[in-house]
Amino acid sequence: MSKGGEGSLFKVFCSKASSEIVLVQKCMGGIVKNRIIRKSVMVLAMAGITMLPIAVVAGSGPAGAAGSTKVFMIPKFTGIAPFTQAAAGCKTEGATLGLNCLYGGPTTGSATLQVNFINNAVSAGDKGILISNDDAATTNPALVRAEHHGVKVVTFDSDALKTGRTVYVEGTSTASIATTELNMLGSQMKPAYSGSFIILSAQATDTNQVQWNAQLKKDLSMAKYSKMKLAAIINPPSDTAADATTSLQAALASYPAAKGIISPTTVAIAAAAQYLTTNNLCSKIVLTGLGDPNQMAPFMTKKNNCVHSFALWNFTQEGKVAACAMKAVLAGTLTGKTGQSFTCAGVKEVVLPQQTVAAGAATVFTSANVKSAGF
Amino acid sequence: MSNVRRYVVNWEAGLIVLIVVVLVGGQAVDHDLISSFNLQTTALNNVVLLCLAFGLAPVIMTSDIDLSVVGTLALSGVVMGDLFAHGMNTWLAVAIGLVIALVCGLINGVLVVLFDLPALAVTLGTMGAYTGVSFLILKGLAITTFPNVIVSIGSSNITGTQIPFAVGVLAVIGVVMTYLLHFTAFGRSVFAIGGNRKAALYSGISVNRIRITTFVISGFLAGVAGLLFLGNYQTAQAGMGASELLPAVTAVILGGVSAYGGTGTVPGVALAAVLLALLQSALGLHGLSGEGQTMAIGILLIVAIGTPSLARLFQDWKRRRQPIVSKIATSGASANE
Numbered sequence: 001m002s003k004g005g006e007g008s009l010f011k012v013f014c015s016k017a018s019s020e021i022v023l024v025q026k027c028m029g030g031i032v033k034n035r036i037i038r039k040s041v042m043v044l045a046m047a048g049i050t051m052l053p054i055a056v057v058a059g060s061g062p063a064g065a066a067g068s069t070k071v072f073m074i075p076k077f078t079g080i081a082p083f084t085q086a087a088a089g090c091k092t093e094g095a096t097l098g099l100n101c102l103y104g105g106p107t108t109g110s111a112t113l114q115v116n117f118i119n120n121a122v123s124a125g126d127k128g129i130l131i132s133n134d135d136a137a138t139t140n141p142a143l144v145r146a147e148h149h150g151v152k153v154v155t156f157d158s159d160a161l162k163t164g165r166t167v168y169v170e171g172t173s174t175a176s177i178a179t180t181e182l183n184m185l186g187s188q189m190k191p192a193y194s195g196s197f198i199i200l201s202a203q204a205t206d207t208n209q210v211q212w213n214a215q216l217k218k219d220l221s222m223a224k225y226s227k228m229k230l231a232a233i234i235n236p237p238s239d240t241a242a243d244a245t246t247s248l249q250a251a252l253a254s255y256p257a258a259k260g261i262i263s264p265t266t267v268a269i270a271a272a273a274q275y276l277t278t279n280n281l282c283s284k285i286v287l288t289g290l291g292d293p294n295q296m297a298p299f300m301t302k303k304n305n306c307v308h309s310f311a312l313w314n315f316t317q318e319g320k321v322a323a324c325a326m327k328a329v330l331a332g333t334l335t336g337k338t339g340q341s342f343t344c345a346g347v348k349e350v351v352l353p354q355q356t357v358a359a360g361a362a363t364v365f366t367s368a369n370v371k372s373a374g375f
Numbered sequence: 376m377s378n379v380r381r382y383v384v385n386w387e388a389g390l391i392v393l394i395v396v397v398l399v400g401g402q403a404v405d406h407d408l409i410s411s412f413n414l415q416t417t418a419l420n421n422v423v424l425l426c427l428a429f430g431l432a433p434v435i436m437t438s439d440i441d442l443s444v445v446g447t448l449a450l451s452g453v454v455m456g457d458l459f460a461h462g463m464n465t466w467l468a469v470a471i472g473l474v475i476a477l478v479c480g481l482i483n484g485v486l487v488v489l490f491d492l493p494a495l496a497v498t499l500g501t502m503g504a505y506t507g508v509s510f511l512i513l514k515g516l517a518i519t520t521f522p523n524v525i526v527s528i529g530s531s532n533i534t535g536t537q538i539p540f541a542v543g544v545l546a547v548i549g550v551v552m553t554y555l556l557h558f559t560a561f562g563r564s565v566f567a568i569g570g571n572r573k574a575a576l577y578s579g580i581s582v583n584r585i586r587i588t589t590f591v592i593s594g595f596l597a598g599v600a601g602l603l604f605l606g607n608y609q610t611a612q613a614g615m616g617a618s619e620l621l622p623a624v625t626a627v628i629l630g631g632v633s634a635y636g637g638t639g640t641v642p643g644v645a646l647a648a649v650l651l652a653l654l655q656s657a658l659g660l661h662g663l664s665g666e667g668q669t670m671a672i673g674i675l676l677i678v679a680i681g682t683p684s685l686a687r688l689f690q691d692w693k694r695r696r697q698p699i700v701s702k703i704a705t706s707g708a709s710a711n712e
Contacts, residue, residue, distance in 0.1 A: 077665075078664055078665055078666065079666070102662050103664070104659070104662060104663070104664040104665065105664070105665055106618075106665045107665040107666055107669055108618060110617075110618040111608075111610075112420075112608060112615075112616075112618060112619070113618055113665070115420060115608065116420050116655065116656075116659060117659060117665075119412075119413070119416035119417070119420065120413075120656065120659035120660050122412065122416075123407045123408075123410060123412055123413035123416070123656075123660055124405065124407050124660045124662070125407060135517070135610065135612070137517055137519035137609065137610040138608045138609075138610040140519075140609070141530065141607075141608065141609050142416075145416075149412065203614070204515040204516070204517075204612070205517055205612060205614075235515055237614060238614075
């Protein structure tokens with residue numbers, strides 16, 4: 001706000017420029033007159049308002065149970081049900097294990113913003129980081145740096161590069177997701193298991209989406225699916241409903257023969273269901289994939305039966321298993337070697353050569369059980 | 376008024392006060408804010424933002440805007456990454472990337488100035504176009520291996536110190552930009568154009584040339600930001616840097632550059648970026664979620680741009696409180712003239 005000639009730099013500027021008419025006006029004009037008043041008010045107001053959030057923060061920070069170990073859970077982004085549930089699972093299971101599971105992440109699916117949270121967790125002296133990666137490559141340098149500082153990393157939902165974590169807790173196995181998706185779609189196609197379809201996925205860098213889609217492509221070579229043809233994998237530019245809708249619209253225009261959509265993300269499948277409903281395409285195109293029961297229930301009623309089946313695993317359970325894995329990693333009993341095991345709420349898990357743990361099985365939801373999902 | 380008071384009470388001083396408040400407050404609450412690890416990583420996470428802000432500052436000072444900086448960042452970053460991956464000489468690839476960034480800026484400048492189109496619309500369009508071209512180059516994939524020297528520039532410290540190399544690069548850019556905008560005829564022209572474009576034109580300033588130059592500077596620094604991004608995050612993809620646009624604009628406005636043009640200083644922008652970085656780090660260390668951080672920064676921005684208006688209201692209020700007699704006396708005097 002050094003209008004014309006305020007401040008130190010300003011003085012130099014004004015005196016040098018005094019030969020130019022425009023600037024002379026600025027330097028000599030009325031602006032200078034009330035400079036002091038204006039600036040004092042500004043400084044006071046800014047200081048006051050900045051103190052406000054700090055004061056709020058000082059009063060409301062996470063208390064941190066005495067004697068418990070702090071671990072930090074970072075979702076791909078905050079504000080959607082699955083991650084909120086995973087955090088709840090981590091908190092409740094963590095409490096019984098002596099872990100104080102803190103939760104925080106970016107508001108948009110951005111790996112560079114996740115890096116801020118990783119660094120903050122390390123600076124804050126948290127002992128472990130649980131993260132669902134937006135982009136494994138981008139977060140990896142920060143995760144490796146965290147590990148050098150003695151912080152243990154367990155990934156959940158979406159994996160990091162192997163150098164950046166000890167173990168990966170997946171909601172359910174990649175193989176079962178791919179076959180579940182293909183079976184849900186194929187059984188609804190007419191004639192069954194034949195025709196072309198598209199995958200409406202998430203950002204191109206989402207590790208879990210890439211893995212599932214790659215597995216699904218492999219599975220297509222099986223005899224059962226030989227008549228099903230994958231027309232395209234659509235990656236919207238961001239993990240938002242708006243971008244999913246726009247991308248779907250473009251894809252349906254490009255692939256008019258598509259008889260089905262597999263959408264392995266809770267955000268995009270809900271957006272797609274809404275789009276098909278609005279455009280009266282429900283009877284022509286089969287939609288299935290991975291969805292959130294609360295979001296999908298409106299599309300499985302008698303009035304609107306746009307979606308007949310979709311799947312999801314229990315994210316609360318995934319959060320719990322992630323907390324157990326973290327506890328075992330912190331205790332040093334789990335280092336990612338083949339054959340190691342840890343227990344969690346009575347479930348015995350064996351770590352595979354891929355250093356991956358499946359938290360549970362996927363549940364297929366139909367109109368019969370969508371209301372009673374309970375998660 | 377004394378020189379001391381004039382020196383102390385200005386926008387930059389206000390920012391410094393706030394930085395101290397955040398540092399002291401944050402350190403008192405969490406004890407981890409002022410640690411070499413935290414300061415280093417906080418700095419590394421914000422060099423891209425500040426580099427973009429340095430480029431945006433002169434554009435906003437001439438009362439234009441350049442939203443395409445993140446598109447330029449992505450395009451030059453992706454091109455550099457792709458050339459590295461194809462085994463081209465590192466420095467040649469960097470030079471090509473920076474030239475592309477420069478050309479991106481030039482295209483903006485030519486469209487906005489010579490074709491007389493609104494900067495907001497043009498750069499919104501080119502943002503999409505540049506990002507789109509980067510997407511076509513990599514086809515949605517990401518490049519994740521880079522030459523060691525690039526990684527060193529982006530993420531390691533200056534030899535023998537705890538200061539990240541990228542911070543040194545930014546310091547040099549800051550000094551150059553300060554000189555350029557506050558100590559040269561070019562800089563004076565930038566402020567004159569921002570203050571009153573017509574008056575600047577009539578006083579003999581080649582307005583078009585200066586405005587195009589600010590867009591070229593903005594493009595070039597976006598390219599440098601792309602290089603720093605590659606070195607720090609070790610990834611090149613079409614969407615890279617997209618989340619840096621609003622924070623960069625925030626830093627420029629919070630730094631005292633009026634959204635209407637004609638005011639602001641480069642050190643102010645640098646201080647604003649430091650303030651934003653420290654505030655975000657302090658809030659994050661305290662376990663505040665992304666929403667909380669976004670909110671705090673939003674409030675800070677509104678306060679920053681709202682304060683001058685508030686001050687004006689305060690002045691008017693004071694003026695109204697002056698004895699009515701003196702007003703009559705003044706107006707009477709002017710009527711007699």
